[in-house]
Amino acid sequence: MHLLWVLIIGGVIGWLGGLIVGRDVPGGIIGNIVAGLIGAWLGGLLLGSFGPIVADFAIVPAIIGAIVVVLILSAILRGTRRA
Secondary structure, eight states: OOOHHHHHHHHHHHHHEEEEEEOTTHHHOOOOHHHHHHHHHHHHHHSSSSOEEEEEEEEHHHHHHHHHHHHHHHHHHHHHHOO
8 A cells, every 4th residue: 555655755756847847758657757756866865854744754854856747857858850
């Protein structure tokens, strides 16, 4: 049951990151989950754990990390479309 919550919260975090940046996360729902999970890991690594914690995710650093992940993915995909 915990894995289900992790996937749901990861998807919401990835969706919020894309919403704040104003760009869609490539891959739809799976892309949102991956961006949320990687963003949560990156945000926790760089910023630590503060703010509310849901399903073992510190929400504030996770959203900030997801924003960074979405920006990086957008830049990479934009660069590959030009080439």
